[in-house]
Amino acid sequence: MSQLSSRHLLGIKNLSATDIQLILDTAENFKEVINRPIKKVPSLRDITIANVFFENSTRTRLSFELAEKRLSADVINFSSSNSSVKKGETLVDTVNNILSMKVDMVVMRHSSPGAPHFLARNVKANIVNAGDGTHEHPTQALLDAFSIREKLGTLEGKRVAIIGDILHSRVALSNIFCLQKMGAEVMVCGPITLLPKHIESLGVKVELDIKKALQWCDVANVLRIQLERQQIKYFPSLREYSLYYGINKKLLNQLDKEIVIMHPGPINRGVELSSDVADSEHSIILEQVQNGVAVRMAVLYLLAAVKN
Amino acid sequence: MSQLSSRHLLGIKNLSATDIQLILDTAENFKEVINRPIKKVPSLRDITIANVFFENSTRTRLSFELAEKRLSADVINFSSSNSSVKKGETLVDTVNNILSMKVDMVVMRHSSPGAPHFLARNVKANIVNAGDGTHEHPTQALLDAFSIREKLGTLEGKRVAIIGDILHSRVALSNIFCLQKMGAEVMVCGPITLLPKHIESLGVKVELDIKKALQWCDVANVLRIQLERQQIKYFPSLREYSLYYGINKKLLNQLDKEIVIMHPGPINRGVELSSDVADSEHSIILEQVQNGVAVRMAVLYLLAAVKN
Amino acid sequence: MSQLSSRHLLGIKNLSATDIQLILDTAENFKEVINRPIKKVPSLRDITIANVFFENSTRTRLSFELAEKRLSADVINFSSSNSSVKKGETLVDTVNNILSMKVDMVVMRHSSPGAPHFLARNVKANIVNAGDGTHEHPTQALLDAFSIREKLGTLEGKRVAIIGDILHSRVALSNIFCLQKMGAEVMVCGPITLLPKHIESLGVKVELDIKKALQWCDVANVLRIQLERQQIKYFPSLREYSLYYGINKKLLNQLDKEIVIMHPGPINRGVELSSDVADSEHSIILEQVQNGVAVRMAVLYLLAAVKN
Numbered sequence: 001m002s003q004l005s006s007r008h009l010l011g012i013k014n015l016s017a018t019d020i021q022l023i024l025d026t027a028e029n030f031k032e033v034i035n036r037p038i039k040k041v042p043s044l045r046d047i048t049i050a051n052v053f054f055e056n057s058t059r060t061r062l063s064f065e066l067a068e069k070r071l072s073a074d075v076i077n078f079s080s081s082n083s084s085v086k087k088g089e090t091l092v093d094t095v096n097n098i099l100s101m102k103v104d105m106v107v108m109r110h111s112s113p114g115a116p117h118f119l120a121r122n123v124k125a126n127i128v129n130a131g132d133g134t135h136e137h138p139t140q141a142l143l144d145a146f147s148i149r150e151k152l153g154t155l156e157g158k159r160v161a162i163i164g165d166i167l168h169s170r171v172a173l174s175n176i177f178c179l180q181k182m183g184a185e186v187m188v189c190g191p192i193t194l195l196p197k198h199i200e201s202l203g204v205k206v207e208l209d210i211k212k213a214l215q216w217c218d219v220a221n222v223l224r225i226q227l228e229r230q231q232i233k234y235f236p237s238l239r240e241y242s243l244y245y246g247i248n249k250k251l252l253n254q255l256d257k258e259i260v261i262m263h264p265g266p267i268n269r270g271v272e273l274s275s276d277v278a279d280s281e282h283s284i285i286l287e288q289v290q291n292g293v294a295v296r297m298a299v300l301y302l303l304a305a306v307k308n
Numbered sequence: 309m310s311q312l313s314s315r316h317l318l319g320i321k322n323l324s325a326t327d328i329q330l331i332l333d334t335a336e337n338f339k340e341v342i343n344r345p346i347k348k349v350p351s352l353r354d355i356t357i358a359n360v361f362f363e364n365s366t367r368t369r370l371s372f373e374l375a376e377k378r379l380s381a382d383v384i385n386f387s388s389s390n391s392s393v394k395k396g397e398t399l400v401d402t403v404n405n406i407l408s409m410k411v412d413m414v415v416m417r418h419s420s421p422g423a424p425h426f427l428a429r430n431v432k433a434n435i436v437n438a439g440d441g442t443h444e445h446p447t448q449a450l451l452d453a454f455s456i457r458e459k460l461g462t463l464e465g466k467r468v469a470i471i472g473d474i475l476h477s478r479v480a481l482s483n484i485f486c487l488q489k490m491g492a493e494v495m496v497c498g499p500i501t502l503l504p505k506h507i508e509s510l511g512v513k514v515e516l517d518i519k520k521a522l523q524w525c526d527v528a529n530v531l532r533i534q535l536e537r538q539q540i541k542y543f544p545s546l547r548e549y550s551l552y553y554g555i556n557k558k559l560l561n562q563l564d565k566e567i568v569i570m571h572p573g574p575i576n577r578g579v580e581l582s583s584d585v586a587d588s589e590h591s592i593i594l595e596q597v598q599n600g601v602a603v604r605m606a607v608l609y610l611l612a613a614v615k616n
Numbered sequence: 617m618s619q620l621s622s623r624h625l626l627g628i629k630n631l632s633a634t635d636i637q638l639i640l641d642t643a644e645n646f647k648e649v650i651n652r653p654i655k656k657v658p659s660l661r662d663i664t665i666a667n668v669f670f671e672n673s674t675r676t677r678l679s680f681e682l683a684e685k686r687l688s689a690d691v692i693n694f695s696s697s698n699s700s701v702k703k704g705e706t707l708v709d710t711v712n713n714i715l716s717m718k719v720d721m722v723v724m725r726h727s728s729p730g731a732p733h734f735l736a737r738n739v740k741a742n743i744v745n746a747g748d749g750t751h752e753h754p755t756q757a758l759l760d761a762f763s764i765r766e767k768l769g770t771l772e773g774k775r776v777a778i779i780g781d782i783l784h785s786r787v788a789l790s791n792i793f794c795l796q797k798m799g800a801e802v803m804v805c806g807p808i809t810l811l812p813k814h815i816e817s818l819g820v821k822v823e824l825d826i827k828k829a830l831q832w833c834d835v836a837n838v839l840r841i842q843l844e845r846q847q848i849k850y851f852p853s854l855r856e857y858s859l860y861y862g863i864n865k866k867l868l869n870q871l872d873k874e875i876v877i878m879h880p881g882p883i884n885r886g887v888e889l890s891s892d893v894a895d896s897e898h899s900i901i902l903e904q905v906q907n908g909v910a911v912r913m914a915v916l917y918l919l920a921a922v923k924n
Contacts, residue, residue: 034410035410037354038354039354039356039410040354040382046653046654046655046656048655048682048685058386058402058405059405062384062386062406062409063409065384066356066384066409066410066411069356069382069384070382074656074685074686076678076681076682076685078674078678089881089882089883089884090883090885093881093882093883093885094674094882096902097674097675097881097882097902097905098678100902100903100905100906101678101679101682101905101906101908101909102650102651102655102682102906102909103682265397265401265405266397266401266402266405267397267398267401268397269398269401286404286405286408287408289405289408289409290408290409290410292409293409293410342718343718345662346662347662347664347718348662348690366694366710366713367713370692370694370714370717371717373692374664374692374717374718374719377664377690377692378690573705573709573713574705574709574710574713575705575706575709576705577706577709594712594713594716595716597713597716597717598716598717598718600717601717601718
């Protein structure tokens with residue numbers, strides 16, 4: 001039987017197309033499970049998983065926690081607010097302590113890019129990256145890929161525009177890697193100040209005009225304006241951003257074609273997306289949330305099967 | 309078989325006497341359950357319940373969590389402190405996200421009156437109001453009714469005085485609705501500044517003199533002085549309040565009759581109740597806490613059975 | 617069958633050597649359990665345990681929570697940050713409320729020495745002290761004793777030096793009681809300002825010179841410099857402390873003997889222990905963490921069996 005090529009999920013960059021395919025196919029099975037009246041499976045009944053979140057997160061932590069509980073794993077939560085890290089302990093010591101309590105898997109969010117990679121080299125146990133700074137957020141990219149594949153049948157040859165704050169987004173980077181590996185074409189679109197320099201070197205198209213981007217793509221993945229990550233001003237005001245890059249119904253009605261609207265959440269309604277678009281038949285935003293649980297079940301299930 | 313007339317519990321106002329009767333009778337069964345050595349039943353084994361608390365609460369959250377676990381539900385906790393609400397997300401988006409993860413019921417506390425009603429109109433899933441601002445706190449009223457019925461055999465014709473800060477209390481309003489529907493007579497008593505204007509229009513007696521109130525009633529439900537909810541001063545000092553409205557043993561000894569003392573907790577000992585009264589044979593305060601778990605089990609159990 | 621002589625674990629001071637022996641022997645069985653692929657036992661399946669932490673703690677709370685879950689208990693967590701204590705409720709009222717919800721055991725950490733003893737006199741239910749101020753931390757002492765016994769075969773006649781901040785350490789006091797009851801010799805070593813006056817009256821040796829202490833002992837239990845507990849300065853600087861009392865590889869290499877290095881965590885690397893010592897073959901620090909879960913399982917399991 002096929003299995004993943006690594007015992008960690010640190011990023012999409014080092015996953016093969018076969019790995020991604022296996023995760024998406026497995027997630028399809030789990031999506032059936034969570035839509036049954038009995039949503040639990042006993043797969044990870046003897047596995048203890050620690051959710052170690054050094055950065056706050058509602059939806060990602062809840063989604064992982066639900067995935068873990070539906071796999072019947074034992075779950076312990078650890079967040080930075082009640083952490084020994086404040087007492088001067090190193091990251092490796094903190095996690096090694098948790099592992100010494102015989103925890104089998106660690107789902108980690110950390111504000112430093114590379115933190116889960118560092119851990120994976122230094123501790124036993126499966127590590128799942130739930131977001132490391134502005135670097136990668138692999139399960140988000142996998143659930144986005146799953147949602148597109150579910151909606152359009154395949155990723156092969158599809159055109160996906162990632163719109164908004166590419167510079168501060170770990171979602172953007174993981175999505176680019178994932179979509180390209182699965183044969184999709186990727187474009188990034190946003191104000192020039194929010195596009196990383198040399199982003200073309202990743203093989204993506206760059207477009208500053210939102211209308212042209214929407215005309216080009218099958219799927220628009222609209223990112224959050226993350227004001228909390230911006231130390232300096234990248235655009236004059238939210239109103240200005242919304243005027244030039246906000247997607248509203250009028251803009252969609254000008255297109256002579258079908259389009260799928262995605263958003264990783266939480267939405268700033270009226271900023272990057274108008275409410276009528278977020279709630280329209282184009283939007284698969286809530287479907288993404290549901291798929292998140294299925295994809296995370298698949299990731300945890302598959303990693304647990306890799307021989308340590 | 310009888311079932312509740314609504315799939316939500318938003319307030320007592322819209323419950324029928326039959327609904328309340330059904331909840332209290334069901335709670336009686338669950339009280340037996342939680343006094344057995346084996347306190348769990350498998351009733352909600354395939355139900356996931358999210359406790360969404362936008363306001364802090366110890367006893368209510370713990371009581372719901374225990375009720376849920378004893379019904380074998382899967383429980384996830386969400387509190388405002390680690391919330392996307394801070395990132396600018398709307399209430400409906402937050403809860404819709406939680407629901408997209410296939411959560412079946414939402415127990416919600418929110419500082420805005422009407423927040424759970426708003427949600428119930430906008431999302432699928434059973435909503436239980438665990439307190440909305442100064443509006444309603446229906447499970448508290450149900451457990452108070454349960455405790456009186458258990459102690460006195462019936463609510464019909466009993467006289468209940470609600471004493472203290474009626475103005476800022478969601479407990480008071482829910483209690484008035486619940487007691488009247490079950491045939492009890494209700495009086496409110498407190499300093500004039502802490503009684504809402506036109507409260508008589510609800511059909512309650514109003515009394516400023518605590519001695520007369522105690523002489524009249526079978527049950528005194530003593531509310532907490534909620535200093536944290538008061539922006540302006542409603543009485544000169546705690547000492548003054550305690551002098552005029554605090555219930556102590558001396559006051560009770562002057563009565564030539566039996567009286568039951570209740571308090572929704574947490575008690576400010578020495579302010580609204582003296583310690584010797586709180587711990588006396590008149591007090592059923594800890595019984596109320598125990599009944600809270602049974603009543604919440606009944607509510608969750610009955611709501612889950614209503615066809616969505 | 618033998619059982620504990622008390623239904624609480626408040627401190628080591630009142631435990632008999634037989635009690636400690638029973639706990640360590642039981643922990644040995646549980647250590648086997650948690651090293652099996654199936655780490656859970658159904659022993660406390662119908663027991664609800666409340667973890668009531670009025671002081672933050674990562675490792676102790678996680679360790680108890682894992683112990684409880686592996687015994688199949690139902691677990692509820694209560695921390696001061698979302699506590700009614702802030703609303704003016706007394707400690708006894710808070711805990712009585714939790715108990716009225718039919719909680720069987722309370723694991724409590726509190727900043728006031730004696731808080732769990734006070735509770736034990738006033739509430740029903742088994743109380744486990746998880747640290748009370750600078751007084752006792754009995755499960756830490758038990759896991760330290762377990763770890764030494766496991767490493768050296770016995771505690772009888774072994775020489776243990778407790779090194780560092782003895783004055784602010786509840787670990788030190790519990791360790792002294794536990795080791796002496798089990799027949800070990802105890803020395804304390806640290807700057808004179810961090811040694812309590814009259815500590816010799818407990819029957820321990822006192823040594824100011826770290827080299828002599830290391831030369832004397834079989835086991836060095838190195839405590840954390842708890843800067844957060846110190847209102848005034850007890851030594852000039854961390855650099856100074858590290859220079860005179862920090863244990864590094866060079867110091868150990870000068871010894872002509874075997875030595876075991878312990879630390880209750882979290883480690884300040886480079887202050888009380890250098891990294892090469894913390895990670896050396898002398899160190900059993902991570903073993904201590906693992907043993908913590910087994911010892912806490914034993915304590916909870918044995919207390920639950922004492923007739924209330």
